[in-house]
Amino acid sequence: MASKIIYMDYQATTPCDRRVLEAMIPYFCENFGNPHSVIHVMGEQAGEAIERAREQIAELINAPDKKAIIFTSGATESNNLAIQGIARRHKGSGNKIVASAIEHPCILEACHAMKREGLNVVMLPVLENGIVDMDALKREVDGATLVSIMTVNNEIGVIQPIDEISAICREHGALFHTDVSQAVGKIKVDASKIDLMSISGHKIYGPKGVGALYVRTNPPVELEPLFFGGGQERGLRSGTLPTPLCVGLGEACSIAKQEMLSESKRLMEFKNYFVAKILDNLEKTYLNGDKERRIPGCLNFSFDGVEGEAIMLGMRDVCMSSGSACTSASLQSSYVLKAISIRENLAHSSLRIGFGRYTIWEEVEYVSSKIIEIVNRLRAMSPIWEGK
Amino acid sequence: MAYSKKVMDLYADPKNIGSLDEKDENVGTSIVGAPSCGDVIKLQIKVDENGKISEAKFKTFGCGAAIASSALITDWIKGKSIEEARAIKNRDVAEHLSLPPIKVHCSVLAEEAVNKAIKDYLLKKEKAK
Incomplete structure (x- = not known):
């Protein structure tokens, strides 16, 4: 894997x-x-x-x-x-x-x-x-x-x-x-x-x-x-x-027209599992955007106390993206996350995970577990997580 | 992001993570950066009776370059005198880690963290006199 x-x-x-x-x-x-x-x-x-x-x-x-x-x-x-x-x-x-x-x-x-x-x-x-x-x-x-x-x-x-x-x-x-x-x-x-x-x-x-x-x-x-x-x-x-x-x-x-229904059902199962697992296992972690009015294949989390690029670096075998300034060429954090009024450090702490047609259960399970592991590791060395 | 192997190695296994007793009169502490900018380094040094840095610890919120820069600079200053530690410049860190230009500010932050921790230590000593 x-x-x-x-x-x-x-x-x-x-x-x-x-x-x-x-x-x-x-x-x-x-x-x-x-x-x-x-x-x-x-x-x-x-x-x-x-x-x-x-x-x-x-x-x-x-x-x-x-x-x-x-x-x-x-x-x-x-x-x-x-x-x-x-x-x-x-x-x-x-x-x-x-x-x-x-x-x-x-x-x-x-x-x-x-x-x-x-x-x-x-x-x-x-x-x-x-x-x-x-x-x-x-x-x-x-x-x-x-x-x-x-x-x-x-x-x-x-x-x-x-x-x-x-x-x-x-x-x-x-x-x-x-x-x-x-x-x-x-x-x-x-x-x-x-x-x-x-x-x-x-x-x-x-x-x-x-x-x-x-x-x-x-x-x-x-x-x-x-x-x-x-x-x-x-x-x-x-x-x-x-x-x-x-x-x-x-x-x-x-x-897409033929497979939309079955695909969105499959992705909804991934989403429900993934969100529950992340939020149950990591405190001070937030799903950005409306909880219900969203497509199942796009999840955006903020993990308080850790920086998005650092999370991605810990799992180089997984392609994801972050709204952190460090991952952008302009060194600006995501204007979308700013627009929804989340604290700016939480924009730096964001990670976008996208599921699609070729995503399989095994990957959803592996990536969710790995994120929990890396976030915990980075929080242990984060000065802004101390005492939280 | 094209990080060098040195950055990746330090990210994967950073040395010197941790804290020292802030109240110890031989310990100097600094916190530089801001959460809203995406980088915060907390760096602590302990200076022994011979004026040498015997211990250096850090905690970093930030990207791979920030973590690697703090890990490297804490390693470098250990066993050095205050003057020697002050002589370490951000470009030495950036060069050693082959940081991409957009990440050079992380090494600047690491240098700043060392200087502020030294300042904090010296201030404590001054007050104790």
């Missing part, structure tokens, strides 16, 4: 499912046609494969119209296209974007860029359980062009009340965008109630380098493209589509 690497960082990325890879392979060397060269048979074959993938994605997110799916290079591009595209198209009317303080950096940075272009950007606080402050949303939604709130947070796994948020936006005439990178394939997402929705391939056992943006078609949501070219993807995303990657994303969505 100890010599094998255990992967528990499923929020960072997931391995590509072999079934996905197999679906992709024919589109590299054999069916390599340009999907936009619709005039000949090679192009036509590639184009059909892309349209099939679009359908598979639309089915998973319950999109009323498959043409609403725009392929991109990933969720970072999708999110930028949504934020910048809406902000630029609607310049002059409203000029206000509202987003939650715990959005992914690509949303936050895109918002900051729009602020530099003169837009009014409002960051909504979240409550201590990680759920967006709905009173703040109701206050700020007035006059907003766009509201962007992620469905599931990548650090703490908390699920936002998307239906409620969507209804508030609709009532006030604001467009609603949600990043479902960490949600799709894990919980039901419903594009029919949303204006814009971002998807990533590599978070759902698909390939890296591909994603999608759902852009409602009826009534149509209008936005400016990020760049210009051949006018592919309804003019919103120029550039030749990477057929194998699109096929891979489609296949990943199709598998």
Whole structure:
């Protein structure tokens, strides 16, 4: 066991499912046609494969119209296209974007860029359980062009009340965008109630380098493209589509749709066991984020008195992540954990554990035991644990 | 994080963990860093009648580099005079452990811990006079 690497960082990325890879392979060397060269048979074959993938994605997110799916290079591009595209198209009317303080950096940075272009950007606080402050949303939604709130947070796994948020936006005439990178394939997402929705391939056992943006078609949501070219993807995303990657994303969505229920049940058992074992065996240890409104595959703990990187160093055979400053290039602790108002030293003491499709019981048991062992060892040598 | 083998070895088996009696007049104690910054080192020295550091102990809240730096510097100052211990600089620690640039501040903290513990000891001696 100890010599094998255990992967528990499923929020960072997931391995590509072999079934996905197999679906992709024919589109590299054999069916390599340009999907936009619709005039000949090679192009036509590639184009059909892309349209099939679009359908598979639309089915998973319950999109009323498959043409609403725009392929991109990933969720970072999708999110930028949504934020910048809406902000630029609607310049002059409203000029206000509202987003939650715990959005992914690509949303936050895109918002900051729009602020530099003169837009009014409002960051909504979240409550201590990680759920967006709905009173703040109701206050700020007035006059907003766009509201962007992620469905599931990548650090703490908390699920936002998307239906409620969507209804508030609709009532006030604001467009609603949600990043479902960490949600799709894990919980039901419903594009029919949303204006814009971002998807990533590599978070759902698909390939890296591909994603999608759902852009409602009826009534149509209008936005400016990020760049210009051949006018592919309804003019919103120029550039030749990477057929194998699109096929891979489609296949990943199709598998996720079939296996979502059984997988989430399995992960729920892991989660219940893991949380109970950690909290029963370690005092002053906290599960960050709402206890119930969260996906089972993302756990985030703070272990008072010890530092996150030091825990990870004690178990180099396990891939996890931490909100500690020491594990970030910027030496800043997690802004998500700060936003949910946990004491800053508890942000340094955090560890994110992610379960996924290939996690097995043996690993869940081993990692939970090992964490308890390492935390106890580090606490024995911690000056801030003394006397606690 | 690309840590050297020396850091990993000291992390896995750190020497000199523990505490000395803070009230002992021959013991100097320091606590440097802050929990909110993610690093705290508590370092203690005991000085014998010949003015040599006979014992050095630490407790550290922090990353692998902070733990390794404290373990190394406590090892280095043992058996040294106060002046010799003061001459040990953070870059000696950082170089010995091949710390990545972003972790050099951990060695700065370790140096600071030694100097503050010495200061505490000298202050105690001054007061006792």
